[in-house]
Amino acid sequence: MRPVIKKNSAIFYPQGFIDGLNASSIIEPADIGFTISRKPKAVFVSLKKVIFFNKKGLSILLLAIKSIQDKIHCVIGFCEYDKKKYETILSMFEKELDFSLFENLKVLSLFFDEKVDNEQKILIYNDDAEQKNQLAIELYEVGYKPYVAKDTVEFLEKKDEYTKYGIVVNLSYIANADPKIDVYIKQNIIFYNLKNFIDSTMVKKFDINYHNNLLRVGFKVFVFDITKVSSMNIHGVNFLAKLSTAGAEYGTTFCMVGVDNRKLSDRLKNDLEDSGILLYENMEKFDEDEEIKKEALSGGRTPKRSTKLTKDIIAHINTFVDTSIHITQMLSQKKGNKINVVVDKISIKDDAEYFVALFGIYGAINAMLTMVFSKNLLLETCKIFINDKNSKDEIYDGLVEYANIVSSKIKSNFKLYKIDVETTLPRAFRDNKQVLEFFGDRKGVSVELDFDGEKLKLFLSK
């Protein structure tokens, strides 16, 4: 069974019964490979549609997700269960609880979503005092300000209020955090979450290919969060400094948050500053820097590298266009037609009725596909993802999911021709002016599509 990939999590949804006989059929080797390729921060098995499980069954599932953890250092465990199931798991794995438990997706998303709402009301209580503190510390580190109930009485007093207006974290468990470099996006800023020691092993741990493609997609601000780093040596500093110097070509700013004298000597700090990295004591100080936030949201300078259309892009234009038409047709159940194809600059009406997303393609072909949706068509196409048509957040999330589907399909279509390409995370623009700034004078192939009167424009560029 394939997991559902949502934002930074991969979740498997088995149904019915899980035992020693069927568990190995739930997550098969191909599913493990697929999950690893998507690099999620969290890999969980949901128990919401499971009526029966035993220890043997769960242990087999754990072995499967641990093999994913070994490769990509993600957090693993079970989620979406009731009190009875939670207590059953605790008693089953009493002394071997080396995985996490999150009672529902709201709680899970607190730990792994890139969006952190500081005002979110959160109530924490766990019978195990150590776990209670662990949960609170982790949430503080993410950026929340949870309320920790001191005992069961206080918890029960406040539970209803928080259930109604906030999030209750009660039946959850956090296994010891795993050292890893995770990456997330918040307000158009890329955060690299670094842990433990920063030394020569950074070269191996850091996915440079992925980083370069984030630069290509146009992210302007990158943050190395070293809050959880215990120390750093000259090799680690040199590596980060090189990233910063190389990013200058794209007009990118690199920042480092969580800097103190214990982790970094004055000399190393100077080296970092010389390479152009801005240093901040903590996340609060970084958050106060309005200039950086503005920079992150700006379109910024166009990269200096060549932005001219190349033959390989033109030769494969049909793959991009036909895939987009096909997926849009299937999801919207509207017939699509090509209306117009021109080579030109991108043009978008600065209008709330148009929604824009793009993703990069790299590997054998290097290109960027931008999709400009009319609102009605977007709502029709993404109806399986959008429950509240008035929620802008849901609409943008739906747009990103659509772009994910198109990018997956493009990859598999190129594979048919033995052409290996990868794609970046899609980027949705909340302000259409940013799109125009981002592309500047760059020319691309602009394809206008019509779906029963509704418009979708594709812009394929270098």
Next chain:
Amino acid sequence: MIKEKIDEFIKKIPALPKNVKDCAKYLESGDLTKAANSASLDPAFVYYLVDMVNKPIFGFRNYVQDIHQIFGILGVERASQVVNAYYTSLILPKKWKVFKINNADFQLLQSSLMYNWNNILKSLDYNKIHIASIVSLLPASLVVCEEIFEENIEDVKIIKSYQDISYNELLYKMSGLKLFDIFEIICKKWELSEESIKFIQYLSKKIEDGTILSKLAKYLYLLMFYELSKPKFIQAGLNDFIEFDIEFVQDIYPNFMNIVEEK
């Protein structure tokens, strides 16, 4: 477009052969001899029947091929189940693409469902023929799913990797119809009794009104997921063709387990 695909599928469902229809009618009235007489007139049905009932799950000691003898051993309820199973065999795809099974696996699922359903009905002391026989029609909903999604299965798999959505929900979002709605249309086309249609509605709409039909629908719903949780069917991808609603079956779960685990 999906709506056209549904219409096309319903249109191509063959009418039931006259002799098989007669056989079903005689079984309804409890006349096994006349039912066997009618069945004997349809060679394709005879071939199917002999092949099916000589599978180990039916527990026949010797190979049996005489239709009267087969009906005599099966009795009215089980004979009706086999007749319904034959109905579904008429719409089976030549090759399965959405689910990784073949028609022999499909028959295995049908037989296992029949076996456990009979144990459940026996334990609940319920023996109405329409309700007993519906179990072998139920897997036809898998055929519906197969036929509708086979053209776009690769795309559907991509969508399913970004959204926790069953084939059933996906179909509903795209066409306004659920798999069981189409299954109901097929059953009407096959002129199933009103009671059978009503029972399908109890099952598809998860109606809870305290009646015996409502209770039986819960048992059949859980039995379906019990069977689809077997390794072979999980590997085949059958397990998430519709979404499993735990709440609907929570109250009958302990008794269900007692019945199916006891056997």
